[in-house]
Amino acid sequence: MARFPILLVIPVAVFGLLAGLFMAGMLRDDPDALPSTLVGRQAPALMLGPLPPTPPLADGDLRTGAPVVVNFWASWCPPCRAEHPLLEELAATGVPVLGINYKDTPAKAAAFLAELGNPYARLGEDPQGRAGLDWGLYGVPETFVIGPDGTVLLRIAGPVTRQNLTEQIAPALAGAAGR
Numbered sequence: 001m002a003r004f005p006i007l008l009v010i011p012v013a014v015f016g017l018l019a020g021l022f023m024a025g026m027l028r029d030d031p032d033a034l035p036s037t038l039v040g041r042q043a044p045a046l047m048l049g050p051l052p053p054t055p056p057l058a059d060g061d062l063r064t065g066a067p068v069v070v071n072f073w074a075s076w077c078p079p080c081r082a083e084h085p086l087l088e089e090l091a092a093t094g095v096p097v098l099g100i101n102y103k104d105t106p107a108k109a110a111a112f113l114a115e116l117g118n119p120y121a122r123l124g125e126d127p128q129g130r131a132g133l134d135w136g137l138y139g140v141p142e143t144f145v146i147g148p149d150g151t152v153l154l155r156i157a158g159p160v161t162r163q164n165l166t167e168q169i170a171p172a173l174a175g176a177a178g179r
Helices: 003-026 078-092 106-116 130-135 162-177
Strands: 068-073 097-102 122-126 142-146 152-157
Touching (some): 078 097, 152 162
Parallel strands (some): 068 097
Antiparallel strands (some): 142 152
């Protein structure tokens, strides 16, 4: 008879623990944000192949004394197509947008840019995804704001949207430019 209350308490305790974990997850600042260990650290070194028509993207392009945006993209990626007009808009403001073509072919990447326009000041290709691993990519698109000294200030996992452009990227760029 003494076992009966214990058997009732265990499921209630497990349910309470799970409910607490779910509640803690829902109360996070941004439940959609994926954590990045790069924020606050130096951007990983880049060793990429060139991808015409822009000049090749090199490691020094991340440490120019001015903030830059690094965008990982691919021609086979529908969200990359959706975010493209916003990247062009950002580039038109004078912010250098650096593109890394991820696990793609040069011909398909060139066709994508010929069709939609080229917002990238410099381009590099990452056909095997090695740079993506170094940067901790979950997939494409992903966008990073890099400070003047090469420090990663912000990471956007998923497509750039009007909301994260105005509420996250623009303030990060403005803050970095004022340093």
